[in-house]
Amino acid sequence: MRRAGLDQLDAKPGEKVLEIGFGTGHSLVSLAQSVGPTGRVCGLDLSDGMVATAKSTLLKVGLDGRVELTCGDATRLPYPANGFDAIFISFTLELFDTPEIPAVLAECRRVLRHGGRIAVVGVSKEGEDSFVLRVYEWSHRHFPNLVDCRPIYVQRSVEESGFRIESADRQMMWVPVEIVLGVKPG
Numbered sequence: 233m234r235r236a237g238l239d240q241l242d243a244k245p246g247e248k249v250l251e252i253g254f255g256t257g258h259s260l261v262s263l264a265q266s267v268g269p270t271g272r273v274c275g276l277d278l279s280d281g282m283v284a285t286a287k288s289t290l291l292k293v294g295l296d297g298r299v300e301l302t303c304g305d306a307t308r309l310p311y312p313a314n315g316f317d318a319i320f321i322s323f324t325l326e327l328f329d330t331p332e333i334p335a336v337l338a339e340c341r342r343v344l345r346h347g348g349r350i351a352v353v354g355v356s357k358e359g360e361d362s363f364v365l366r367v368y369e370w371s372h373r374h375f376p377n378l379v380d381c382r383p384i385y386v387q388r389s390v391e392e393s394g395f396r397i398e399s400a401d402r403q404m405m406w407v408p409v410e411i412v413l414g415v416k417p418g
């Protein structure tokens with residue numbers, strides 16, 4: 233699913249790309265390879281443990297010099313306006329409270345240049361009701377410390393935050409996943 237999101241984003245040589253919630257850093261490696269030596273990748277994650285893990289992932293493949301890691305909160309991105317060509321978010325938007333999702337996406341819109349792209353991969357609430365989704369949501373409501381995320385409306389959230397939808401795909405894991413590419417209007 234992450235691969236499909238990275239393919240949709242299609243980061244190009246020389247671009248400046250941001251990943252929010254990079255976790256262990258595997259997508260940072262792909263992004264750093266795609267932007268090449270003339271490009272730049274920034275990564276932001278709330279967990280200093282993930283920052284340390286991602287740093288060692290990048291060191292192992294010799295791409296640490298191309299990536300700048302920051303420990304921070306996506307609701308307040310520490311970057312200037314219009315600075316990125318593309319943003320990647322996978323399995324992270326589902327962790328935010330519902331009112332925070334538009335705030336995160338508004339920050340993404342602020343730091344993207346006009347015409348810049350955002351790819352979001354996330355567990356989807358869209359479509360038919362299913363037993364698995366209901367159990368998932370119930371577990372999140374009752375045990376939020378154990379199940380810290382839940383399905384969300386990915387495409388709708390991206391669209392309602394002022395991005396033009398370029399493509400939207402839906403694939404099945406054990407739950408449905410949306411892979412959405414949006415563009416900041418120019």
Ligand SMILES: C[S@@+](CC[C@H](N)C(=O)[O-])C[C@H]1O[C@@H](n2cnc3c(N)ncnc32)[C@H](O)[C@@H]1O
Nearest residue numbers: 253254255277278279282304305306322323324
């Ligand atoms: C489920 S992991 C997804 C990791 C990776 N993107 C992937 O697809 O495997 C979610 C990541 O989001 C980070 N995260 C959670 N809340 C955040 C916030 N408010 N700001 C930035 N990152 C956050 C977590 O630390 C974690 O690394």
